[in-house]
Amino acid sequence: MAKLSRAAERAQSDWSVSLAAIARTRLSLSFGGHTASQAFPRSVMQTNRDLYTFVRDLFPDGLRTPTRNLEEYLRALWALAQNWPDDIIPTGKLAEWFRDAFTAEVPPFDDAWRSIQSDDEGSDYIGRTAWEQCILFQIADLRRMAEAGTLENEYRYFGIDSPTGFRWYNFDPCSYLECGVRGSLGGYTEDEVIVLIPPEDGASADSPVAPVDCLTWDQFADLLWCGAVYE
DSSP: OOOOOOHHHHHHHHGGOOOOOEEEEEEEEETTTEEEEEEEEEGGGGGHHHHHHHHTTGGGGEEEEESOOHHHHHHHHHHHHHHOOOSEEEEEHHHHHHHHHHTTTOOOOOOGGGGGGTTOOSSSSOOOOOHHHHHHHHHHHHHHHHHGGGOOOOGGGGGGGGEEEEEEEEOOOOHHHHHHHHHHHOOOOOGGGOOOOOGGGOOOOOOOOOOOOOHHHHHHHHHHHHHHHHO
């Protein structure tokens, strides 16, 4: 069953904050001769469903073997996002970061990140600081698991604890992104989820479509947290 408590507690009404439409962009990604490409106007990325289908379709036809591991991917994502100047992030910009982190330059690992503590029970930080603490902790925790051999566990996707005791369920960029969006924002349909909470009275198990055209840094942090822990 999905773990949503932290994201739910921190959910705010500003999911529906509106921004002016931004110019059309072409999103494309190549790996080993295979290309995942979408002509995706930022101006139509207005809902949780839009963002979820974008990350779900980054690798069409079931291809889910990018050449970059999750730690490298998150380091690249951190480098792409850290200098964004605003408190609000358009979902079109977020999608660009998600795409580009597969190919962007990966900054070196910093041993100082090992001192950052998990905030899975709720953070003392807010805003951009909360996001940075979250992503850098995850990068360091993935490094610790690699060093300890934990990532060699063939059953890791059923859930394993890192040396810090943090529980992980997703270990590649594709499942991390899909579960991050699904767990924090929803936007899925019933046939896209392996484990569902049964609806009452025969109602649809589809996630409600909600307006989401931008995120705050706190909401971005929640998305990253769900990327690690959403089952």
